[in-house]
Amino acid sequence: MRVAQLARELAISADTIRYYTLIGLIKPKRNPANNYKEYREEERRRLQFILSARKLGFTLNDIKEIIREASKGKMACPLVRQILEKRLQETEQSFNQQSALRKHMKKAMKDWKNKPNQEPNGHEICHLIEGFSFANE
Amino acid sequence: MRVAQLARELAISADTIRYYTLIGLIKPKRNPANNYKEYREEERRRLQFILSARKLGFTLNDIKEIIREASKGKMACPLVRQILEKRLQETEQSFNQQSALRKHMKKAMKDWKNKPNQEPNGHEICHLIEGFSFANE
DNA sequence: CTTGACCTGTGAGCCGCACACAGATTTAGG
DNA sequence: CCTAAATCTGTGTGCGGCTCACAGGTCAAG
Numbered sequence: 001m002r003v004a005q006l007a008r009e010l011a012i013s014a015d016t017i018r019y020y021t022l023i024g025l026i027k028p029k030r031n032p033a034n035n036y037k038e039y040r041e042e043e044r045r046r047l048q049f050i051l052s053a054r055k056l057g058f059t060l061n062d063i064k065e066i067i068r069e070a071s072k073g074k075m076a077c078p079l080v081r082q083i084l085e086k087r088l089q090e091t092e093q094s095f096n097q098q099s100a101l102r103k104h105m106k107k108a109m110k111d112w113k114n115k116p117n118q119e120p121n122g123h124e125i126c127h128l129i130e131g132f133s134f135a136n137e
Numbered sequence: 138m139r140v141a142q143l144a145r146e147l148a149i150s151a152d153t154i155r156y157y158t159l160i161g162l163i164k165p166k167r168n169p170a171n172n173y174k175e176y177r178e179e180e181r182r183r184l185q186f187i188l189s190a191r192k193l194g195f196t197l198n199d200i201k202e203i204i205r206e207a208s209k210g211k212m213a214c215p216l217v218r219q220i221l222e223k224r225l226q227e228t229e230q231s232f233n234q235q236s237a238l239r240k241h242m243k244k245a246m247k248d249w250k251n252k253p254n255q256e257p258n259g260h261e262i263c264h265l266i267e268g269f270s271f272a273n274e
Numbered sequence: 275c276t277t278g279a280c281c282t283g284t285g286a287g288c289c290g291c292a293c294a295c296a297g298a299t300t301t302a303g304g
Numbered sequence: 305c306c307t308a309a310a311t312c313t314g315t316g317t318g319c320g321g322c323t324c325a326c327a328g329g330t331c332a333a334g
Contacts, residue, residue, distance in 0.1 A: 002311095002312070002313095003312080003313090004311070004312070014312090018313090018314085022314095022315095034312090034313090035313080036312070036313070037313085
């Protein structure tokens with residue numbers, strides 16, 4: 001199976017598969033007839049593993065390390081648990097940041113409804129932004 | 138005032154100020170004595186504008202465009218309102234994605250508490266990930 | 275006058291792809 | 305069987321918003 005069809009079946013882009021191949025996460029054999037990469041059952045399974053791991057917040061580097069560990073015949077689970085914990089912490093952080101950003105933006109939308117546009121006055125760029133208060137209410 | 142001190146006062150990194158300068162958001166004059174960049178009141182105000190706008194989700198390109206508009210003597214407010222709306226939509230999207238990711242990760246933490254590590258078995262990489270269900274309960 | 279802190283510009287690295295390009299291959303239609 | 309169009313290939317570049325590394329110039333304190 002070639003890259004485009006596999007991409008269709010997994011509902012991802014061919015470029016993504018190519019990229020994973022480029023960085024060594026997948027190692028398809030070549031078809032000697034045309035030198036195209038041939039994706040088989042093994043590659044499909046590995047790709048599905050990658051996609052699941054991505055959905056759980058693992059980075060591509062994490063995944064690389066996990067695969068390396070597993071292919072040395074070792075048990076990857078402890079590593080997986082440890083990485084998940086770390087990534088969860090980071091996700092909590094950026095989630096809270098996102099949440100704050102969202103709050104500010106919504107407040108701006110609301111506050112600005114009652115404010116007029118204003119002609120430029122020399123030292124302000126946009127009074128909406130410059131006059132915005134990030135404080136709670 | 139030189140870059141490092143301004144950075145300290147605004148609690149951001151000197152590299153960030155340098156970067157904003159590089160992409161043309163700030164245009165400090167040079168000190169002829171040593172050719173260092175000189176940041177004055179105008180640059181400080183502009184920098185504060187940039188920081189406020191960033192906190193409201195505007196991208197650096199947005200900010201560039203807004204400044205360009207304002208420096209043409211035009212009223213930037215309508216543009217600002219329009220961009221905010223767009224960025225808010227995007228933020229909602231990525232917020233929801235983050236939220237889903239966080240949920241999955243927390244579920245994994247919980248589910249995996251009861252699952253043992255498992256020796257590699259040839260065709261699985263990590264049964265924790267491979268056996269994880271993304272469904273709601 | 276030296277030491278060490280600070281400054282400079284330039285360039286590369288991060289992450290996870292998306293997109294552009296030019297040339298090779300495959301497929302469908304006549 | 306032939307051609308045209310679709311699809312494929314690898315390589316390289318770009319995105320955002322910085323951060324860090326490097327090699328060298330400048331400056332303040334002792």
